Amino acid sequence: MRDAHTLYITAGSGNSFKPMLVLRQRGDAGPAEKVRIRSVDVLAGETRSASFLALNPRGQVPFLVTADGKGLGESNAIAWFLSEGTALMPAEPFHRAQALQWMIFEQTALEPNISPARFFSHIVPQLAAEHADDFLRWHRDGCVGLAVLDAHLRQRPFVCDHGYSVADIAVYGYTHLAGEAGFDLADFPAIGVWMARVRAQPGYLGVTPLLSA
Amino acid sequence: MRDAHTLYITAGSGNSFKPMLVLRQRGDAGPAEKVRIRSVDVLAGETRSASFLALNPRGQVPFLVTADGKGLGESNAIAWFLSEGTALMPAEPFHRAQALQWMIFEQTALEPNISPARFFSHIVPQLAAEHADDFLRWHRDGCVGLAVLDAHLRQRPFVCDHGYSVADIAVYGYTHLAGEAGFDLADFPAIGVWMARVRAQPGYLGVTPLLSA
Numbered sequence A, B: 001m002r003d004a005h006t007l008y009i010t011a012g013s014g015n016s017f018k019p020m021l022v023l024r025q026r027g028d029a030g031p032a033e034k035v036r037i038r039s040v041d042v043l044a045g046e047t048r049s050a051s052f053l054a055l056n057p058r059g060q061v062p063f064l065v066t067a068d069g070k071g072l073g074e075s076n077a078i079a080w081f082l083s084e085g086t087a088l089m090p091a092e093p094f095h096r097a098q099a100l101q102w103m104i105f106e107q108t109a110l111e112p113n114i115s116p117a118r119f120f121s122h123i124v125p126q127l128a129a130e131h132a133d134d135f136l137r138w139h140r141d142g143c144v145g146l147a148v149l150d151a152h153l154r155q156r157p158f159v160c161d162h163g164y165s166v167a168d169i170a171v172y173g174y175t176h177l178a179g180e181a182g183f184d185l186a187d188f189p190a191i192g193v194w195m196a197r198v199r200a201q202p203g204y205l206g207v208t209p210l211l212s213a
Helices: A014-025 A050-053 A077-083 A093-123 A126-154 A166-175 A189-199 A209-211 B014-025 B048-055 B075-083 B091-125 B125-153 B166-175 B190-200 B207-212
Strands: A006-009 A034-040 A063-065 B005-008 B034-039 B062-065
Touching: A006 A014, A006 B062, A014 A077, A034 B166, A050 A166, A063 A077, A063 A126, A077 A093, A077 A166, A077 B091, A077 B190, A093 A166, A093 B091, A126 A166, A126 B005, A166 A189, A209 B207, B005 B014, B014 B075, B014 B091, B014 B166, B034 B091, B075 B166, B091 B125, B125 B166, B125 B190, B166 B190
Parallel strands: A006 A034, B005 B034
Antiparallel strands: A006 A063, B005 B062
16 A cells, blocks of 8 residues: 555544544545554553654654655644645635634644643543642633634634634544533533534544544 | 735734744745734733724734734734745645644744743743743743754754745744743754754844834
């Protein structure tokens, strides 16, 4: 399979979920290269193994290795790359910039708060007590971010004016897992309406069945 | 000037510097719309004024208002938008994704550490003592990020394989100010070589004269 990209993911991760949902939803218009999926067990230390670090010295997933051997990190950059040439990629320059704005917002205001709070309360709860102070900060800062997103989504059906796009997938990645991180999404009604809209898109599949497949 | 975008910036900010450097370096190939610059005094509270919050409810600069009245936040998204159609924007999809990877890295691994450390040690040093614990974290995490960037730049002349791009401008924004944040950039020699390369690009102008002009 020299003509295939390889996407390394880990089960249950909101960041790994993003490029997987792009692959589910991009339809037949995507790039010619197929994408094979390799599941890596972060909790078992596989991302710190010599073989994985040789691929990606940062030891992070998701990670993409192109058919010609080039590496690409950052979940939102991978999702962007896999969306090029499909209906998920905004065609207008301003809409692309809007998509980027919210994909950067996701990585700075949502993911850094929701992801660790979810990890220590949902995935390794035996370690949660060591992070009591961190939880206060994650919940405080995460609620600020969710309130900004909620206000934005009160005005429009999707994250950017293009319509449903890679930016919705990126922002949805951890937002839809916020309940598992101890956030009450009932406080953010426009996010709830938007999440239902995302789930209604053709090809949608949730994080768990998708990643355990 | 209805045919002009308006870019709101603040003097001395690494984030505001990025779209300003794009405007200096994009040449004549850029979008038709002119960009007028409005300087906002953050320290004097102008980003919290009712008139500015009506433009951008998040109260942040840089912020762009397009000629047709649409708002765009996030320094790297603004830099991206202003680079569309110019030599600063990678033409190849993989190169665009690489650019995004490092622009997201900049906002998650560099800016959140270098920017506050610089703010409290260089801009409002009278408040630095209140942040002693934060400085330890900013310097520890910032050095991790700078080491990743240094290793990357040992392999190549610019951040992405396209050549000099908007990603170099975005990453340079705060990296070149790290000395003012208490980082010793002599520890990262490949970054030093790359910064000299950025400064040698046509149209380069440093953060202070550019923003005080």
